[in-house]
Amino acid sequence: MWMSENDNRCLRQRISYDGAACTVRFVGGVAGTTGSWLGVEWDDAARGKHDGSHKGTRYFTCKSKSPTAASFIRPTRPADAPQSFLAALNERYVMDAPGAVKGKSKIEIVISGKVAQEMGFDKIWQRQSRLRETKIVILDSLRVTVARTEGDVTEEGIAATIAETAPKIVELDLSRNLFERFGPVLDICRDLKDLQKLSINGNRFLDILTDDALNGAESVLGGVIELQLGETLMSWQESCLVASKCPSLTTLLVGSNQLSTLPTIVQDSLPSTLTSINLEYNDFTSLSDIASLATLNNLRHLQLKGNNISAITSSSSPNDVVFPPSVQYVDLSYNKIDSWEFVDKLPAVFPGMIGLRITHNPIYYSMDADSNAQSSDESFMFTVARIAQLKTLNFTHITTTDRTNAEMFYLSRIAKQLATVPEAAEDSIKILHPRYNKLCETYGEPDVIRREEINPNFLEARLVTTEFHYEGASEEGKKTRITRIPKSFDIYAVKGIVGKMYGLAPLKLRLIWETGEWDPVAGYDEQDGDDDSDDEDDALPETNPDNQEASGEEDKAGRWVKREVELTDGPKQLGYCVDGLRARIRVEASSS
Template sequence: MASSHEIGERLSYDGALCTVRYIGPVAGTSGSWLGVEWDDPTRGKHDGQHKGVRYFECKIKSPTSASFIRPTRPHDGKTDFLTALHEKYATEHEAQKPIVFSTKVAEEVGFAKISRQQAQLHELKIVILDSLRLVYAYDPASKRDKSIRDVCPSIVELGMSRNLLTKFGPVVEICSELDEVKALRLNGNRFADVSSEDLTHASTSLRGIKELALEENLLTWSEIVVLASHFPDLTTLLAASNQIPFLTPIPSSSSLNSTLTSLNLEFNDLTTLSSLSPLTSLTALRNLHLKNNRISTISHPASTSPPPIFPPSLHYLDLSSNLISTWSFVDLLPVCFPGLSSLRFAHNPIYANPDLDSPVPSSSSSPLSLPKSGGGGTEESYMLLTSRLPSLRTINFSTITPQDRTNADMFYLSRIARQLAAVPESDEHLVLARHPRYAALCEAYGAPVVSRTKEVDARFLEGRVVRVCFRFVSSAQGDEPAREKTVRLPKSFDLYAVKGIAGRLFGLEPLELKLVWETGEWDPVGGFDEEVDSSEDEDEEKEEEGREEGDAGGGFVKGEGDGEGGKAGRWVEREVELGDGPRQFGYCVDGMEARIRVEVAG
């Protein structure tokens, strides 16, 4: 008995959508089976291979996206556009039972009015026909009494996602009767042949549509381009979640090259910016969304091609939630995106840990656990991004103020100086090669002072002592300058002995003193991260609204004293209290010199 099903057919079982990938026998069983690929990849039991035999291939990359079903199993009925429209908006539902909370009956207010408004089909402007088993423009088995144009001529936004569409012809036919449509969403359908005769004269029918959503369709980039090119006025294309690993060239005849201003390729499998080279032909492109891909490098390591250069019209770039782990990637962004002014970069490895590719960490190398500001590495990352990319006006939806820029530049210069101090003068060029903005920063702010520690042999006395400047600060002194005493202390002294010496120097009881090591390093102020790195939900809300909120930062904080030229801004000097204990002094401070503030314990 011949099967009534065909390969590529879309079916629905109790609302669960699937695509027929195989029709035939299965070893060890009798009769015929349908091998189906579920839209929900967790619903199946295998990936098309059963008991060691491969029966079909699935498009979804999941080990549980497929099942075998008997052809005789009843499936949900298929429907046409007008039937789905009436089912969604004009069906007279039976009176609902009253909602009871405890012993009180809840009164529904306003729902009847909304239902009456929606029932006026000719006035509907936004129509969502998702998950209604839609296949046809018109039911081929029924007489056509009314046209789509007569029933709902005012539709501006049309959604037909997650239906049973396999051909684009019905979409073209529906849109040909809707002159006001500006946005069309077809997510989650499975279009089988995008180059068929269905699209021969599609451009005329699809004229005027400016936004097209083809997400989760499992289409290749070339198939998406074929479909999108039939929309002559298209400005926004959403092609997220299609498992796209790379892009193929866009034909020069495609209207996309001159009309497309916003492209969404989120949640795909892109790994390099060079794989996006075909987009350089989109001369009107302004916004590029690449969140949640696997991008880690500009080009493939084996590639000798120069990095792609995107049109200067591209101002907004979203690279959040990728795998970027080097600052060299960031340094090349102005080369690839000469018009870039807004960047979203959160949730990348280098943003969470700015020292990931640094030869010299930002935190002290002391074995002590030094206090960091509340947000981890993201405050530093924000400032490094700000300074490395001077053309940016916003980062992660936060506006960069002139004060932010100055603070970031000074912080970046201090980081470079620290790296220079850690290498011999003969190797300075190796460090500076990692910081292409160094010359420009020095011109604007002056070259930083690079203090290299002279290497000493620990076998000699010089290598076993620390030159310590004790600075006594007392509230009783008023405006008098702090008293300072400089001594040389063996590294082998424990902290008890160090505190005793400080007490003798200033004529105080050691037990009354508190010693604070002033490291000379600077940390961003805790809490700044909450302003610049908002949650995913908040970011999505801002992105949906198209708003780029300014930084909420108010007053600036200065560290204790005015060291380092009075570095006012969103950072404070890092300090470490040296508590009592038998720990050797040499393990508690860095280098051959240390500055310690002496205070009377409160």
């Protein structure tokens, strides 16, 4: 046991049991039991049994909001031994290298002639030499607490240093270790002059805001361009303080930190160099909760996946929020967006947005009263049509043909909604579709067919007004013919009528009902997967329209096609083959 049971300093100490890290929050007795207990908060919140209270008595409070983050354990339980950064390097990159003898310490390898012979001194030297050239080092979950200890020595017995052991590290992952304060992290980074990416996810740092070790940390972290602080449960102010020590920072990841709002930080503000911020799996409910980020004029990527966002503004933040035009890519997947009004307002919030991910929201999969959308395919079309500036949706590039199909489909759906209300009440529908007038300017106003209530006992309720069109007609004016046909006529009888109209053999023609509806081509739905591609730049298309024309995109078939149904020979009645009292049917001469 490396910690004294009676040592008061163990409060807030970081410990690992069987590879599971935790923080000591309580030392003392628990009612109804004997002896002393340690109350710990596990980094893995699912590992515990309660939230710090037992049988109605609260003994300590966890930083995690999870109801199962805490446990009581005996102080005598053996803990995993902590180690230094240099020892962890040796464990992962020398001892765990292929061919190495397991279970031996660095001291044994260097000093014991027998062990060196077992491993082969040349192999040790080769691995250590490679370590000096290594640029990517991953030391997650290795119980690291400090940069080095007195036991870290070279083969010659000289005190080892990070600068000599692994001086060329560019990317360093120190996630889920046992650091208590930020100082040891800076001690590790101080000798890494080429460091650009630093990951310290899942650590639990004490007193960040008052930690003197951060004073002057800019000289240590000046070259860091990517900083990962996810799952640290840092407050926004603490995250901003650490990020401010990285003057060259372009990418900041602060996911899973229980953040519900981002207050404006005057001191220790975020670097103006930031172009990407990842805020996934936090607790935001509206876009106004992150309004303070609107001051970052170089921000380009904003990732908000897995929050609880359902509104643009909230009661606590009622003011409109507008992000700079530099913001081009926004990820709003896995939120709680359930209204098209939210989607319609996105261009005002993100005027520069050309890439959006919005899958796995209720609006994408639930029946919508306004649009009657029943599939993600149709929701995809509505999103493209409602946001004119989009060039990429759910990692799918939007071609000119895609946009045309989507906007025409959307316009036809608006027409259907208009048909459900009297002409005098059309404005109540149009107000729900801000782009309606613009789309009408582009494609013309859609036909709004209002069906009058017809008494089913009247003859007209039993007739289908059918518009036939045959391109092969000898006279131009006779290509289209309109007639009324009883619903009870079967397809054989209908073909007989058409044959007389156009002088065709009834059994040598085809009847194609043009439904006016649209269907997605197989495979059109999002290429989203759930792989969380970090290459958003790859998803954003080139904005030069000439490139698109040259590539032949315009010649490709649209991913949506008009639904057509062939009326095949048989006894089925016409009334069962077409919908409603009007139908448009294309006539084709059969080649057989």
